[in-house]
Amino acid sequence: MRAPVLAANWKMNVGAREAAAFMRTFLARYEPHPDRTIVIFPPALSLCAVVDALRARPDVLVGVQNIYWEASGAFTGENSAPLARDAGARLVLVGHSERRHVFGEADCDVARKCAAAAAASLTPVLCVGETMEDRERGATDDIVREQLRAGVQDLTHLQMATMVVAYEPVWAIGTGHTARPEDAAAVHATIRTALRERLGSDAAQIPILYGGSVNEGNAAALLDMGEVDGLLVGGASLDAERWARIALT
Numbered sequence: 551m552r553a554p555v556l557a558a559n560w561k562m563n564v565g566a567r568e569a570a571a572f573m574r575t576f577l578a579r580y581e582p583h584p585d586r587t588i589v590i591f592p593p594a595l596s597l598c599a600v601v602d603a604l605r606a607r608p609d610v611l612v613g614v615q616n617i618y619w620e621a622s623g624a625f626t627g628e629n630s631a632p633l634a635r636d637a638g639a640r641l642v643l644v645g646h647s648e649r650r651h652v653f654g655e656a657d658c659d660v661a662r663k664c665a666a667a668a669a670a671s672l673t674p675v676l677c678v679g680e681t682m683e684d685r686e687r688g689a690t691d692d693i694v695r696e697q698l699r700a701g702v703q704d705l706t707h708l709q710m711a712t713m714v715v716a717y718e719p720v721w722a723i724g725t726g727h728t729a730r731p732e733d734a735a736a737v738h739a740t741i742r743t744a745l746r747e748r749l750g751s752d753a754a755q756i757p758i759l760y761g762g763s764v765n766e767g768n769a770a771a772l773l774d775m776g777e778v779d780g781l782l783v784g785g786a787s788l789d790a791e792r793w794a795r796i797a798l799t
């Protein structure tokens with residue numbers, strides 16, 4: 551059994567002062583639960599406020615939403631994996647659909663970022679998912695398998711065995727159209743099979759999260775599917791009380 555991972559992606563919301571207030575409210579409602587892992591992905595400028603708020607709560611982890619693949623140098627405006635790790639991040643989102651579709655990130659960029667993260671001991675959370683057009687032409691499994699293959703191509707066996715995968719159908723992100731639990735479970739099973747082809751029995755330890763319009767009303771049904779090891783939550787994680795209810799699902 552993999553312990554559920556409940557992750558909040560704040561996207562470009564929640565400034566440093568608001569983040570401190572959010573964490574006070576959230577931590578007052580969420581006691582440590584040894585049977586699950588909670589992760590917050592704040593914007594980079596709010597990372598330190600969240601890390602500070604968690605000094606006495608090592609049960610809640612912090613991640614960054616993006617990194618650049620170089621470790622340091624003349625890359626104005628970017629943040630590297632070692633910088634993120636040094637600031638207290640333990641995980642990083644890679645290949646999120648907004649990075650792919652708004653910022654034009656290709657699979658080769660995703661692969662470089664996964665490798666840079668792993669080299670700096672930052673756990674990559676590799677996001678994969680199909681568009682509605684892909685789904686309607688029956689290409690979901692092919693798209694997801696290819697994004698996964700391409701994203702992990704520069705990882706060692708051990709680095710890959712300690713990563714996290716998030717299945718996030720593009721049509722479900724921020725739209726209010728959540729995947730039906732059985733549809734999500736079917737794609738998770740495809741991802742697990744692809745992981746097993748690469749890693750054998752070590753694939754069993756990789757958490758596969760579902761993301762896409764998750765809220766406190768649909769979280770339990772998704773988590774009830776044996777294939778769904780956790781949730782990546784955007785909009786519904788922006789309110790501390792709602793997020794605490796989801797974290798306690």
Ligand code: PEP
Nearest residue numbers: 723724761762763784785
């Ligand atoms: C996300 O940003 O990863 C996400 C799943 O967003 P939302 O929950 O708002 O659909």
